[in-house]
Amino acid sequence: MSKIIAVTSGKGGTGKSTVCAGLGYTLAKQGHRTLLIELDFGLRCLDIMFGVEDNIKYDLGDVLSGRKSALDAVAQVPMATNLNLLCAPKTLTSVSAEQIVEICRSVKKYFEYIIIDTGAGINSHVFDIVEQANLILVVSTPDPVCIRDASLMSDEFYNRGNKSQRLIINKISKKVIGDALVANLDEIIDKVGVQLIGVIPDDFKMTVATGKGTPIPTDSSALKAFDAISKRLGGEFVPLTVKTS
Numbered sequence: 001m002s003k004i005i006a007v008t009s010g011k012g013g014t015g016k017s018t019v020c021a022g023l024g025y026t027l028a029k030q031g032h033r034t035l036l037i038e039l040d041f042g043l044r045c046l047d048i049m050f051g052v053e054d055n056i057k058y059d060l061g062d063v064l065s066g067r068k069s070a071l072d073a074v075a076q077v078p079m080a081t082n083l084n085l086l087c088a089p090k091t092l093t094s095v096s097a098e099q100i101v102e103i104c105r106s107v108k109k110y111f112e113y114i115i116i117d118t119g120a121g122i123n124s125h126v127f128d129i130v131e132q133a134n135l136i137l138v139v140s141t142p143d144p145v146c147i148r149d150a151s152l153m154s155d156e157f158y159n160r161g162n163k164s165q166r167l168i169i170n171k172i173s174k175k176v177i178g179d180a181l182v183a184n185l186d187e188i189i190d191k192v193g194v195q196l197i198g199v200i201p202d203d204f205k206m207t208v209a210t211g212k213g214t215p216i217p218t219d220s221s222a223l224k225a226f227d228a229i230s231k232r233l234g235g236e237f238v239p240l241t242v243k244t245s
């Protein structure tokens with residue numbers, strides 16, 4: 001039975017797609033058959049993050065229109081055996097929570113982890129889709145607007161009965177949150193109100209890769225942090241270490 005994980009945030013640009021790419025890659029490297037489903041319609045990016053933009057023959061649009069089965073539209077990512085991708089269509093296409101559930105149902109026997117990149121925004125569409133997940137990963141950066149939006153989003157999940165949530169604090173650096181790192185992280189966790197599963201450093205290699213449109217750098221400090229989170233997802237105890245510049 002696969003574990004369905006929805007990656008979400010209140011504010012846009014917090015790093016949801018980066019988190020999906022990082023977790024997908026590290027879970028696959030750890031030997032787990034992993035599928036990333038990208039719901040950021042019209043804003044496809046995971047194909048570029050894995051350097052496979054020229055290899056994508058089909059996407060979710062083909063599945064929603066009935067031209068292809070979900071499994072047929074899945075592309076294998078050469079960067080990591082076990083890593084698979086179902087890309088968002090390049091154009092805006094409407095999708096219902098029921099359709100996503102049906103897609104997950106049709107492929108879940110083939111994958112241990114299904115990770116859904118929900119796209120940004122507090123709207124009912126995202127809530128309906130996220131409700132189908134076994135675990136919600138709320139991504140926030142340390143800035144106050146992002147923290148408040150993450151808290152609002154998470155409260156709404158709790159109100160709807162979604163208690164299985166974990167927080168990822170992304171793009172942390174001493175420059176932004178100061179030298180009293182642990183105390184400041186504690187304050188962020190308190191404000192968002194969700195148990196922490198990991199912190200990701202602000203990693204210049206990651207920014208450069210996005211800027212150049214090259215694949216995610218596998219030797220980056222961010223990837224090490226994703227590796228730890230992936231192990232925690234599997235129930236392994238990995239102590240929190242925070243390396244920032």
Ligand SMILES: Nc1ncnc2c1ncn2[C@@H]1O[C@H](COP(=O)(O)OP(=O)(O)OP(=O)(O)O)[C@@H](O)[C@H]1O
Binds near residue numbers: 011015119120210
């Ligand atoms: N840990 C990190 N270190 C450095 N840069 C990062 C990190 N995480 C994300 N970024 C950068 O932040 C930008 C936004 O990241 P990303 O596209 O993953 O966010 P998103 O939440 O998916 O955005 P959207 O809401 O538009 O879908 C990108 O330029 C990405 O490279």
Ligand SMILES: [Mg+2]
Binds near residue numbers: 040
């Ligand atoms: Mg995104």
